[in-house]
Amino acid sequence: MSIPSPGLRPGATIGMLGAGQLGRMTALAAARLGYKVHVYAPDAADSPCEQVSAASTVGGWDDLDALEAFARSVDVITLEWENVPVPAVEHLARITPVHPGAGVLSVAQDRIAEKSFVNGLGIGTAPWRAAGSAAEVARAVAEIGPRCVLKSTRLGYDGKGQARIGADTDPAEAWRSIGVADAPDAGIVEGFVTFTCEVSVIVARGADGAMIAYPAVENRHKNGILDRTIAPAKVSAATAAEADRIARRIAGALDLVGVLAIEMFVTPDGGVLVNELAPRPHNSGHWTMDACLTDQFEQLVRAVCGLPLGSVDHVADAEMENLIGDDVLRWPDLLAESGARLHLYGKAEARPGRKMGHVNRLFPKGSR
Ligand code: AMP
Numbered sequence: 388m389s390i391p392s393p394g395l396r397p398g399a400t401i402g403m404l405g406a407g408q409l410g411r412m413t414a415l416a417a418a419r420l421g422y423k424v425h426v427y428a429p430d431a432a433d434s435p436c437e438q439v440s441a442a443s444t445v446g447g448w449d450d451l452d453a454l455e456a457f458a459r460s461v462d463v464i465t466l467e468w469e470n471v472p473v474p475a476v477e478h479l480a481r482i483t484p485v486h487p488g489a490g491v492l493s494v495a496q497d498r499i500a501e502k503s504f505v506n507g508l509g510i511g512t513a514p515w516r517a518a519g520s521a522a523e524v525a526r527a528v529a530e531i532g533p534r535c536v537l538k539s540t541r542l543g544y545d546g547k548g549q550a551r552i553g554a555d556t557d558p559a560e561a562w563r564s565i566g567v568a569d570a571p572d573a574g575i576v577e578g579f580v581t582f583t584c585e586v587s588v589i590v591a592r593g594a595d596g597a598m599i600a601y602p603a604v605e606n607r608h609k610n611g612i613l614d615r616t617i618a619p620a621k622v623s624a625a626t627a628a629e630a631d632r633i634a635r636r637i638a639g640a641l642d643l644v645g646v647l648a649i650e651m652f653v654t655p656d657g658g659v660l661v662n663e664l665a666p667r668p669h670n671s672g673h674w675t676m677d678a679c680l681t682d683q684f685e686q687l688v689r690a691v692c693g694l695p696l697g698s699v700d701h702v703a704d705a706e707m708e709n710l711i712g713d714d715v716l717r718w719p720d721l722l723a724e725s726g727a728r729l730h731l732y733g734k735a736e737a738r739p740g741r742k743m744g745h746v747n748r749l750f751p752k753g754s755r
Contacts, residue, residue, distance in 0.1 A: 394692055394693035394694050395422070395462050395463060395692040395693060395694075397420055397421030397422055398421060398422070398423075399422055399423070399462040399463070399692065400422070400423045400424070400425050400441065400442075400460070400461045400462050401413075401417055401422055401423070401424050401425070401461065401462070401463055401464070401465060401688065401691065401692070402424075402425050402426075402427060402457060402458070402460075402461030402462075402463065402464035402465070402479075402483065403424050403425065403426045403427065403436060403440070403464075403465060403466065403467060404427055404428065404464065404465070404466035404467070404468065404471045404475075404476075404479075404485075405426075405428050405436070405466055405467040405468030405471065406426050406428035406430055406431040406434035406435065406436040406437055406443075406467075407434065407435055407436060407467060407468065407732075408435045408436075408732040408734075408742060409467035409468075409667060409668045409669075409684075410424075410426055410428075410434075410435065410436030410440075410467035411434075411435040411436045411438065411439050411732060411733065412668065412673075412676070412684045412730075413436075413465070413467060413668060413684045413687055413688065414426070414436055414439045414440050415439055415684070416682065416684035416685040416687075416688050417684075417688045418439070419685070420685070420688060422688060422692065423440075423441035423442070424436070424439075424440040424441060424442075425440065425441060425442040425443065425444070425457065425460055425461050426440045426442070426443045426444070427443070427444045427446055427453075427454070427457045428445070428446075428468075429445065429446065429447050429448065430445075431443045431444060431445045431446075432445050433735075435732045435733045435734060436467070438733045439733075442460070444456070444457050448471060448472045448475040449472070449474075449475070451478055454475055454478050454479055455478070455479075455482060457479070458478075458479045458481075458482035458483040459482060459483070461483055462483070463483065463484050463485075463486065463691050463692060464479055464480075464483050464484065464485040464486070465485070465486055465487075465645060465687060465691045466485075466487070466667060467667050467668065468667070469492055469495045469496060469665055469666050469667055470492075470496055470541075470542055471492065473489045473492055473493050473496070476488065476489045476492060477489050486594075486644035486645045486690065486691045487641075487643055487644060487645040487647075487666045487667075488644070490641070490642070491641050491642075491643055491645075491647075491666045492666065494641065494664070495664045495665065495666045496541055496542075497540055497541055498538060498540050498541070498543075498575045498663070499515075499517050499540050499572055499575055501663060501664055502515050502575070502661075504637075504640075504641075505637065505661045505664075508636055508637065508640055510633050510636065510637070510661055511658070511659070511660045511661070512577075512660055512661050512662070513536075513577040513578045513579070513580045513652075513660060513662075514531050514577070514578040515531075515575055515576060515577045515578070516530060516531065516575070516576050517540070517571075517572045517574070517575055518537070518562075518573075518574045518575065518576050519569055519570050519571040519572055519573050519574065520562065520569045521558050521559035521561075521562040521563075522558075523574075524537055524552075524558040524559075524561060524562050524574065524576055525558040525559075527576035528552055528558060528576060531576060531577075531578045532578055532579075533552075533553060533554040534552065534553055534554075534578070534579035535551075535552040535576050535577060535578055535579055536549060536550070536551055536552065536576075536577045536579055537549065537550045537551075537552055537561050537562065537565055537574055537575070537576050537577075538565070538574065538575050538577065539565050539566070539567045539573065539574055539575075540567075540572055540573055540574055540575050547611070548565050548566065548567070549565065549611070550564045550565050551579070552576070552579075562574065580652045580654065580660060580662075581654070581655065582652035582653055582654060582660075583653050583654065583655055584605050584606075584620065584622065584653050585605065585606045585607075585608070585650065585651070585652055585653070585662070586603045586604060586605055586606065586620045586622060586626075586630055586650075586651050586652075586653055586659075587603070587604055587606055587648050587649060587650045587651065587669065587671040587672075588600055588601065588602075588603050588604075588630045588631055588633070588634035588648070588649050588651070589601045589634075589646060589647070589648045589649075589668075589669055589671070589672040589675075589683050590634040590635055590637075590638045590643075590646070590647050590649070591645070591646045591647075591683070591686035591687065591689070591690050591696050592638045592639070592643045592644060592645070592647070592690060593644065593689070593690050593693065593694075593695075593696055594644045594690075594693060596639070597695070597696055598635055598638060598639065598696075599686070599696045599697075599698075599699050600631050600634050600635060600699065601618075601672065601675060601679065601683070601699050601701075602618065602619035602620070602627065602631075602699075602701070603619060603620045603622060603626070603627045603630040603631065603651075604616050604617060604618040604619060604620050604671055604672075604674065605617040605618075605620035605621065605622070606650070606671050609711075610740070612709070612711060612740060612742075613670045613671065613709055614708070614709055614711075615706060615707060615708050615709070616670070616671045616673070616674055616705075616706070616707040617706050618674040618675075618678065618701070618704060618705045618706070618707070619701070619704065622653055622657075623657055625657060626653055626657045626658075626659060629658070629659045630649075630651055630653075630659050633649060633651065633659060633661060634647070634649045637649060637661075637664065641666070643666060644690055644691065645666060645667070645687055645690050645691055646666070646667060646668050646669075646672075646683055646686055646687045646690065647664060647665070647666045647667075648664070648665040648666075648667070648668075648669030648671060648672060649661060649663075649664055650662040650663050650664075650665070650671075667687075668683045668684055668687055669683070670709065670742070670745075671707075673707050673730070673745050673747065674705040674706070674707040674747055675699075675701075676728070676730065676747060677703075677705065677728045677747040677749060678701045678702060678703045678704070678705040678747065678749055679698075679699055679700065679701045679702070680697060680698040680699070680700045680701075680702065681696075681697025681698055681699060685697055686699075701752070702752070703749040703750060703751065703752060704749070704750045704751070704752055704753070704754065704755055705747050705748065705749050705750070706747070706748045706750070707745055707746070707747050707748075708745060708746045708748070709742060709744075709745050710731075710742070710743045710744040710745055710746065711739075711740060711741065711742060711743065712737050712738060712739045712740060712741055712743065713737055713739075714743065715731065715737050715743035715744055716737070718731065718744070721746050726748055726749060727746050727747070727748050728746065728747040728748075728749070729744065729746055730744050730745050730746070730747070731743065731744035732744050
């Protein structure tokens with residue numbers, strides 16, 4: 388039997404930066420293949436990931452001694468949160484390989500760097516301008532057009548740190564509402580895209596450059612949070628192929644090792660614009676847990692351990708429903724529903740807007 392070189396053998400320990408549900412589901416996939424996970428995060432204690440991991444360290448992103456001890460205790464490091472500070476990743480990488488690495492993170496943590504990178508590959512995004520003050524927001528809106536979305540350049544998620552701008556919006560009020568201090572490039576103004584739907588593609592790439600991508604899926608949001616994923620997306624073959632091409636092009640150009648989700652807008656002419664990148668497993672890939680031969684979490688384990696990537700074939704079509712906040716109270720009904728596969732994240736408190744679990748519903752391929 389041949390073990391790929393320099394692949395890590397089952398029994399090795401994967402370090403996980405971040406302790407949420409994405410880490411948890413990666414740790415479960417790792418365990419299925421005989422790997423252990425050691426999770427590191429400031430909030431690791433009794434976290435979704437710690438509950439299913441072999442070891443944990445509660446440590447800050449600036450605690451160099453704790454980071455170093457962690458790096459020495461694991462064979463490879465990956466992450467489930469793309470905002471891990473780059474200096475922490477650089478410190479870890481001096482001791483143990485980190486995939487995806489600091490270069491990928493510095494692009495994905497900053498919407499301006501991200502859009503510049505994507506546009507530099509000849510791939511379209513919404514028109515955008517950097518803005519560091521209310522006056523710069525006003526100037527950007529004058530250039531782009533009256534309908535825009537203002538976002539904080541860093542650390543936004545699920546629609547947080549964002550403001551819609553219309554013809555009647557006061558730019559100063561919009562700037563105040565996203566809660567960032569005046570500073571060059573602190574914000575980004577994007578033209579509002581009139582899309583027919585939002586899609587995403589998840590691509591996995593190994594250190595040898597091997598790549599696989601799941602089919603494009605459609606994502607529907609409620610209150611800025613992903614509500615449902617429909618897999619595969621009901622888009623034309625040409626649109627699906629373009630989304631796939633874009634995803635592979637970006638993963639290759641980033642020299643990614645790991646898993647990358649690319650969120651995209653489909654325009655009325657069937658064209659595709661990139662919205663954002665997430666270099667980790669993604670909520671829109673949870674359907675793969677029950678519908679695909681290899682799920683996105685196992686692909687991450689395979690990619691970072693230097694193993695061959697798995698088949699992305701899907702044996703069923705699927706619809707994933709997120710359980711947000713009190714939705715999770717429906718768990719007894721969901722367990723009783725035939726054809727529904729329930730996944731809960733072990734979070735004690737169902738706060739509004741908090742992702743508590745998800746349900747996958749499967750359908751015969753091509754039946755919907
Ligand atoms: P984001 O945090 O960038 O993923 O944005 C959250 C959601 O806001 C997206 O999934 C879209 O539904 C919407 N959105 C973000 N940017 C734009 C845009 N430029 N035009 C239209 N809708 C947007």
